[in-house]
Amino acid sequence: MEKTALETLTEVGNIPESVVRLAAPDQDLSTARFMVEDGCYWYEHSGPVEVTLVPLRSEGGSPICLKGYVDA
Template identity: 60%
Template sequence: MYKQSAIFLLTVLALGACSETFSNSQDASSRPPLPENIVELAAPNQDLATAYLRPEDNCYWYMHAGPVETTPLPLRTAGGNPICIKPAT
């Protein structure tokens, strides 16, 4: 039983290493540059190189590289408000 569990665990780990990570699927080089006014609004300590406009909510998001995983977070002003745009009507 122990041997089967070990083989299963190794198989899962090996296959998991082959998958594409979330951060690699959203390449920052394929995104248009941020408008200058958005750069001025953004608070420090946010990775503006990975920032992008998410069409679902019309807000800017960036990829935060944490110690364990890379997570999308809303781009915020120095006051803590999310940076969003009004949709064109």
């Protein structure tokens, strides 16, 4: 069974090359995923106690989101 476009978009570690180029260093892109709830990319940060989802950010510090994304 083939994946839908949304399933492919939200798959962990499956982020477009354009997003990879925008992302600041020291973020675990292998855990990054698109979140339909807010239209932004998030990644897993492994802290000393727990793993937390945090926004994937550009070199300038802005979260990386799809402009105009609406969860239909």
